[in-house]
Amino acid sequence: MSGPLHVRGSIVVPEAELAWRFSRSSGPGGQGVNTTDSRVELSFDLARTTALGPVLRARALERLSARAVDGVITIAASEYRSQLRNREAARERLAALLRDAIAPPPKRRRPTEPSKGAVERRLAAKKHRSDLKRLRRTGD
16 A cells, blocks of 8 residues: 555656645544544645656646645545545545646647638538528518
């Protein structure tokens, strides 16, 4: 369960850069809800990490700026009753978040023009619709 977090390919976050906090989970859970610290918070300092190069770190910080507080990303998981499963869920969510944040930007769309045939078909359809409506009118 513990160990480095594999994000993508050669990008691995060392275990030492992940900070865990545990607390009591809210909601139903029977007698154990008041005694077990099953809620998990996983914090990762994105601004000071050594796992990402400067380009990827800047890209991730830009894309996650709304989620980060002073460059730190925090993931909370409390959907399971087991602390272990919540830890796994938090790790998976952080990996997915980082994977999306460091993904290369999509290729720019090259603007194109409609073909001559497409323009002709569109105008023919407009003319057909116009003729139909004209024939429905009273007084013609």
